[in-house]
Amino acid sequence: MKNARGTISEIKQQLQNDGLTHEDIEVMRQDKRAGVQKLLQQYDQKLEKERQLKDQFEQMKVYEYQLKSKGYYSVAGIDEVGRGPLAGPVVAASVILDPRDESLIGINDSKKLSELKRNQFYETILKCARAVGVGIVDSQTIDEINIYEASKKAMKLAIDDMEVNADYYLLDAMKLEGLQAPQQSLIKGDQKSVSIAAGSIVAKVTRDRLMVEAGKEFPSFEFDRNMGYGTANHLKALEQHGPTPYHRMSFNPVSLYKI
Structure with missing residues (x-):
């Protein structure tokens, strides 16, 4: 030796x-x-x-390849984030990828990635994707039409925001009415489809950055840390100061207060 x-x-x-x-x-x-x-x-x-x-x-590319074999070459993966928080918008993203591109190896559901990894993938997606669309629905609209309808609205806005028309849609546990192409709803789709995972990352990073800006306006609520979720500090600030314009007045316990 x-x-x-x-x-x-x-x-x-x-x-x-x-x-x-x-x-x-x-x-x-x-x-x-x-x-x-x-x-x-x-x-x-x-x-x-x-x-x-x-x-x-x-x-995670199996669905995209199966659809490509059937003649669908522009498959959009769509996901939304922000259903559960007490404050802030619900944000959706629609992404069309080239499934042959290997620059996204390691991609996953945005919740399973660190903030650093999410931001890195976000920048890569913007560079390599064939199309990216984002839809944002604010807290006032959420109160008017309910969070489920607001989530669907955000998804449709994201689809309309893309510069390329999709010929097939993969959605994370959701079905949309009025689409001009076929669709498939996948339970835990952000863990099964690379396109949906990309959508979840774009939506998550976009929403987090919006909440960071909201946190600068209302520092007591620590939106930059809790992203609008009902943490102990958030609830304490809500009790002390009342809701902000970013709060969802139809959500408990926000509904107990008045702006």
């Missing part, structure tokens, strides 16, 4: 650069140094995680 060339630090750098051949790795595997073996263990774990993410990505 022989040691690989270089110090532990140099070998670590080589592994991080991903420029090694299979023969290089095999030489490292024969290295007796414990530090090298630990680095190889971490390297193998990294490769396994990357493999799992790629497999997951391929699985």
